[in-house]
Structure formats: structure tokens, C-alpha cells
Amino acid sequence: MDLDALRAQIAELEEQAARPDLWDDQEKAQKVTSQLAHKQGELRRVADLRQRLDDLTVLYELAEAENDESSLVEADAEREKLRSDISSLEVRTLLSGEYDERDALVTVRAEAGGVDAADFAEMLMRMYARWAERHGYQVDVYDTSYAEEAGIKSATFRVHAPYAYGTLSVEQGTHRLVRISPFDNQGRRQTSFAGVEVVPVVEQTDHIDIDEKDLRIDVYRSSGPGGQGVNTTDSAVRITHLPTGIVVSCQNERSQLQNKATAMAVLQAKLLDRKRQEEQEWRDSLKDAGSSWGNQMRSYVLHPYQMVKDLRTEYEVGNPSAVLDGDIDQFIEAGIRWRRQHAQAN
Known part of the structure; x- marks a missing residue:
């Protein structure tokens, strides 16, 4: 892990989080604060693992010096736990894809x-x-x-x-x-x-254009298990993207407007993923690689x-x-x- 780069990213996010106009854009603010908390957590996680590794060395030295079987068992258990935690951290470093x-x-x-x-x-x-x-x-x-x-x-x-x-x-x-x-x-x-x-x-930086003429929007009453109605208004929304046949729906919000906005976000995500898959298939075809x-x-x-x-x-x-x-x-x-x-x- 590039800890210097991680510290630089934390400093930049802290600067953004301190701006007085941060919450003028709530979506951006939530993203900044979430990223800051995550990256601070990553840094603490590495520091904690290094400290545990140093402590483990001391624990083994004490167990051997005092010929204490219970301390040796404790050290072995911590070593296995530490091995697992370091392995999990290593896996995180393998997530370097564009959208990971x-x-x-x-x-x-x-x-x-x-x-x-x-x-x-x-x-x-x-x-x-x-x-x-x-x-x-x-x-x-x-x-x-x-x-x-x-x-x-x-x-x-x-x-x-x-x-x-x-x-x-x-x-x-x-x-x-x-x-x-x-x-x-x-x-x-x-x-x-x-x-x-x-x-x-999907994020604001993604370019997914959807023509309203390509959509069929249906509204219906939300339902629960067994078809039982959970509200008395047609607030649930189903959107069909006609060119691709992708169908998405949302019924968890109270208003039809909110459900439509959420369904559109889901549709954009699915269209973005389809675009990514098509690009990957094209690259694979150039390499003559299978799925x-x-x-x-x-x-x-x-x-x-x-x-x-x-x-x-x-x-x-x-x-x-x-x-x-x-x-x-x-x-x-x-x-x-x-x-x-x-x-x-x-």
C-alpha cells in the first residue's frame, strides 16, 4: 500500500470537508465525508496491524523467556488472526478496477x-x-x-x-x-x-444519456408478500427501457416522484454496466479470449x-x-x- 499517497488523499479530503459551502451539494458532501472516513480507517487499520505485529514479537519473546505454555498458545492464536487480517487487507489492494x-x-x-x-x-x-x-x-x-x-x-x-x-x-x-x-x-x-x-x-461524472422517448413508465400500487397492498396510492414506479428491454422498478419511497428518481438511478447503473460489458467483450474479442x-x-x-x-x-x-x-x-x-x-x- 502507498501510505504516502493515502496520507495525501486524506489531507486533500480534510481540506474539502472543512469548506463552509460543502453541504450546499449534499450528495457531494456525503461522498467526501464517506471517503474521508474510509481512508482514515484504512490508515488506522495499517497502523494497527503494524503495532500488533510488533506486539506479537514481544509476546513470543516473553513466552520463551518465561517458558509459559499458555502465553505461547495465546501468541500462536494472535499470529493466525493477524495472518487472516493481513490477508484481508491484501485482498483490498487487488480492487483497482474503474468502478471498484x-x-x-x-x-x-x-x-x-x-x-x-x-x-x-x-x-x-x-x-x-x-x-x-x-x-x-x-x-x-x-x-x-x-x-x-x-x-x-x-x-x-x-x-x-x-x-x-x-x-x-x-x-x-x-x-x-x-x-x-x-x-x-x-x-x-x-x-x-x-x-x-x-x-x-452511477455517479454524476458518468455520461449515460437516456432519451425520454425510449422509456415506458408505469405506475402501480406497492404490494407486500402475498400481493397485499402496502399503501393506497399508485406510488410505485416501473420503467422499461425500450431499446434494451431492461426493466427496473422502485416501491420503497412514499412518493411517486421519489420512486421514479430512484428507478432512473437504477436504470442508469444497469445501462452503464451494459456499456462496460460491451466494451469488455470488444477488448476480449481483440485478444481472442473467451468469457x-x-x-x-x-x-x-x-x-x-x-x-x-x-x-x-x-x-x-x-x-x-x-x-x-x-x-x-x-x-x-x-x-x-x-x-x-x-x-x-x-
Whole structure:
């Protein structure tokens, strides 16, 4: 890590944060204060790791000098924890893509598998919400389309965190669940699928022009599970981008105007991601390279054995309950390392 450059960035952000007119533009102000807090946290994190490393040396010296077995066990445990924390910091340095620093817009959709797929999609949504909660990240749910019997057809939510897009982008693809279906009266094993899409949040500097003539805007009444209405006005908004067929919707705000603004932001993010993918495909075609990795990326097996396995990195664990409760950092880190290695190989 370039600590001198990090200190210079902190000094520049502190100068911006001290300006009396900072909050004249609330969006910019929030971005400046968020970046400042993040970069100050990064610097403290490095300083803390270095201090712990120095302390660890002393701890081993004391354990050996006093021939204290319990102190040696304590030092070994701290060494393993320190190794893990340094590894996590190293992974962060691998996030150097154009949009990696941004917030993430995540969409989870039920795919093949009927009601089990809808239930699985809701399980994945909860998994990411619990992961964000573990890290203290804010999550805003923009839209949820509930399935008729159980689960969800789709959901779109924003994760507010530094490097949220770079971190979660490795989660994109098709997730596969194998289990005894709780919806099958005969207790048969069922395989179901859910898709995860991750795009970066659009910022003012992005140039995404949308012609109003290319949009179809529908308004409708917000609904909850089972189709139950949650308000009495047609405040929910659905926007269809006719040239691409992309459909986005938002129903979490109280007013139709707010929902339209949020839906437009989601549409811009998806169009930006499509543009980025097209540019990447063009670059790949010049290199005669195939797609970066297969679409199916992780399997969650609950029966006849317990396992979650990433099909790209081969990383696996035997505790699906913990993974579905948000313990996915090791999968994310393995995915980020794998992506970097794959990019270098091509």
C-alpha cells in the first residue's frame, strides 16, 4: 500500500470537508465525508496491524523467556488472526478496477426451480443483508417482487460501503441449491437456481444519456408478500427501457416522484454496466479470449451432505448454515484473488 499517497488523499479530503459551502451539494458532501472516513480507517487499520505485529514479537519473546505454555498458545492464536487480517487487507489492494470503489446495486432473481427457486432467492437476499450487517454497511432495498407461494421473484438493493462494487462483483452469476424441498409433500430432493447481478452505482461524472422517448413508465400500487397492498396510492414506479428491454422498478419511497428518481438511478447503473460489458467483450474479442468465467459460480448442497463450493476457485466449506447467515468473506476473498490471477493469465 502507498501510505504516502493515502496520507495525501486524506489531507486533500480534510481540506474539502472543512469548506463552509460543502453541504450546499449534499450528495457531494456525503461522498467526501464517506471517503474521508474510509481512508482514515484504512490508515488506522495499517497502523494497527503494524503495532500488533510488533506486539506479537514481544509476546513470543516473553513466552520463551518465561517458558509459559499458555502465553505461547495465546501468541500462536494472535499470529493466525493477524495472518487472516493481513490477508484481508491484501485482498483490498487487488480492487483497482474503474468502478471498484463505488457502492453496489445488487439484484437477486429466482431462476429455474419454481417455488424452491423463489425461496432460494430470498435466502440469498438475506445472506447478503446479513453479510452487510456483520460489517456495519447500510443496505437500502429499492424493490421486492414477491412470489405467490413463498420467497421472491426478484429484489434490488444498494449496499453503501467503500469498495462495495469491487467486493461484491465476484458474487455475480448463477447460484445453485440442492436440498430436500420443504414444498414437496413427498420429501424429494430438489435442485433450484437463483441469479445474482451486481452493478456499480452511477455517479454524476458518468455520461449515460437516456432519451425520454425510449422509456415506458408505469405506475402501480406497492404490494407486500402475498400481493397485499402496502399503501393506497399508485406510488410505485416501473420503467422499461425500450431499446434494451431492461426493466427496473422502485416501491420503497412514499412518493411517486421519489420512486421514479430512484428507478432512473437504477436504470442508469444497469445501462452503464451494459456499456462496460460491451466494451469488455470488444477488448476480449481483440485478444481472442473467451468469457472471463462460467455463469454458474457456487453450489449450496444441504442434502445428502452439507457443503458450499465455489466452482471457479474450488474453495469450499462444510457449514452451509453459516454461509447463508452471511459468512461469505472467505468466498469473496478467494473470488477476488482468482479474478486477478485469471486476468493476468489472459
